[in-house]
Amino acid sequence: MKPPRVVGMAIDWVEARTGAVAFLAPLLTHHVPRNAKWWYVFGSATLMFFTIQLVTGVCLATLYAPSAAEAWESLRYIDEEVPFGWMLRALHGWSSNAMVVMMAIHMLQVFLHASYKFPRELNWVTGVFLLFTVLALAFTGQVMRWDQDAYWGLGIGASIADRIPVIGNQVRGLLLGGPIIGGETLSRFFALHVFVLPGAALGLIGLHLALIMKNGISEMPKVGATVEPATYRAEYEQRMEKDGVPFYPDAAQRDMVFCGACLVLLVVLAAVYGPFGPGGQPDPTLIDTNPRPDYPFLWIFGAVSLLPPASETAVMLVAPLVGVLALVAVPFFANAGERAPSRRPGMVLIASLAVMAVAALTWEGKTSPWSPVMNAWSALPTPEHFLAGRTPLEVQGANVFQFAQCRNCHSLDGLGGERGPALDAIATRMTPDQLMRQIQQGDGNMPAFGRNLDSAQMTALVSFLSTLRPEFEAPAVIPGAQLPLPVQRMPGEVVTPVAVGSQ
C-alpha cells in the first residue's frame, strides 16, 4: 500500500516550512526497553482519560450555567433536553473516576518498580503534583454539580480550612469567596475547575512527558541490576541503543489496544450507569439529606468520620501535609540501588498497606455504618419470626421498638442501622434488668431513653427484647445467679458459701 503522491507532496511542503516531521519522528521512534510489555500502559491510559476530560469538559462548559441560581437547573437541562447531553455528563463523570483510578495504578506500578530512582526523581515529583491537580479537579468538579453533595462537601472542606490555626478564617473566606457558601463560591470553583487546574494539569503533563523523553522509559526491574547514579545514564543509553525497540509502533500499539479497551469500558459504564447526580437542590434547610463525596474522596470521608474527635484537628491538618511531603520525598531518600520489588520488601509493604487502607476506608465511607438509617423505624418492619408466638405486651414492645426509633441504629435480621449492635440475640447477652438499665441510662454510644419512654413502654420494650434469642441458646443470666441458691437460714445458723465447680 503506497500513499498517493499528493500526500507525500503535502507533507514535504509542510515539513519544509515547519520541521514538524524532523521534530516528531525522534519522539515517535525513540527507543524504549524491549521487556516493558503491558506494564507501561497505565500512564498512556491516564493521558487518554485526561484528553477525554478536556473534550467533554469544553462541550459541557458551553451548556453549563455557572451561577448559583441556575447551575442545578442547567444540569437538568443538559440531562433531559440537550441531545446526547446526559451522555456527555456521564462520560465526563466516569472518565474522571477512571482517570483517578488509572493514575493510582500507574503510580503504584512506578512505586513498586522503583522507576522513580535516578535520574527520574523529577518525573515522580511532577507525577505527584499531577495527582493532586487531578484530585483537585475531581473535587471542584463535584462542586460544579451544585447539589446537596456539593453543598455539604464544600461545607466540610470549609470547616476543615477553618481549623487552621490563626489564619483559618481567612483561608475559608478565600475558598468560599465570603463567609458562607454562595454564588461567589460557585464562580470561584468554576474558575478553578475550567481554567486554573486544567492549565496546571496541561503544564505538568507537558513537563512530565518532556522528562520522560529526556530520561527515557525505565526498564523492568531485575534483581542485581542496581541503579548507580554515576554510570546509570551512559549504560542505559547504551542498552537502549543495542536492545531497545522504537516506541512507535512496538510500545505504542500496546498502549493503543489498552486505551481502546478502556474507552469501550468507559462508554459502556456511561451508557449503563449514566451521569452522576445531580442530587437534591443545595438548600441548607433541607436536613433530610445524606450527602456523600464522590468515589475518589470516600476514603477520606471514611477516615475523617472514624477519627476520635479529640484528634480531628491535628490529623486533618497534619496528615495531608505529611502525606504530600512523604510522596514528594520518596525518590530523594531512595534514589539509587536495587529496583526489584523482591529486594525492597519494606516498600512493597508500604504500598500494600496503603492500598488496603484506602480500599478499606473507601468501603467504610461507602457503607458508613456509623450513620443511623433515619427512616428505618418507619420503613423496616419487625420480622415475622420475632413476633410469632409473642404475648400482646411483647408485640406492643415491638411497636415501642419501632416507635422509639431503636431500629435506626440497631438491626434485626440484618436490616436497620449499624451504629449500635444487632439485637437479634440480645437476650442471650443481657438480662431484662441490664436491658432496662441500658435503655434508661444509655451507655457507650447510646443515648439515654429514660425520659422518652414511660414505664409501660419501657416494660413492653424490655419484655420484647428479652424474647430476642435463638431457641437453642439460653437467656442471659447475671453471673452471680449461677451460684447455687443459698440454703434458707435459721436464726443463728452459719452457712459456708460454696464456690461453683468446687464439688
Added chain:
Amino acid sequence: MSAIRSRLMMSALLAGGIALIPATACDRLPGRPKAAQSAQEGSPEWTVEVFNTSCRGCHAQGAVGAAVPLMDSAYWRAASDEQVTRGVLEGQGMLMPAFGLSGGGPFTPAQASALTRGMRALWGGGAQKSPEISGTLVAGNASNGKSVFDVACAGCHGVGGSAGSVTDPMYLRLISDQGLWTAVVAGRKALGSPAWNEPMPGRPNGLTTVEVADVVAYLSSQRPRSMSELKP
C-alpha cells in the same frame, strides 16, 4: 499483508461498534436519566412509596410488622376512611405518632386522605367498610363484657392463656380503646387471633356486635388510670 488488513478491519469494526452504541440507542440506554417526576398523589405508585417509607415499619403485611397490618383486607372491612385518616394525621394511643403536618409529620390532610383511599384501593380487597360493625369505638357494658371475655377470650388471652394476657395492665396502658376495638374486630390472622365474627374456642360463631362493645368496655375498665397504679 492480510494480517495488517484483518487488523485494520478489526479496528474499524471496534470503532464503529463504539460509535454505534450512543448513535443508535441513545434514548433507550439504561443510563439515561429519567425525567424527574414524582408519582401522582393518590396513584398506586405514590401510595406504595409513601407506605413503604412511612408506614411499613409497623403496619406491614401479615404477621410482619408489630402493629395492625394495613395490607390486610380484614382491617379495611372494619375501618372507615375518616377514622384511618384521623389516625394518620393525629396519631393514636401511645405508640402511633402523628404524621400530619401540624403534628410534626410530613402529610397535609389532603395527602392523608389520599393515602387512606389509595391503601383501601390496593389492599381493601375491593370491599368497602363492612356495614355489619362500626369501625369506631362503640360504648358497651363492662360487666357483661367480663362474662363474654371469660367464655370467649380468656382461654387464649386471659392470665396464663396460650396467647398471652390482654388484661396485663402494662399492655392496656399502651393500647387505646380504639386500638382495642380494632384488635377485637379485625383480629391478627397471621398471629393466630381470629376476627370478631370468626370461630373462637367456646364461641363457634364469633361474637355479636354488642358483645364486641362489651368486651372492649371490660378491657378498658381494667386499664390502670394512672401510672401509680402500675406495679412493674
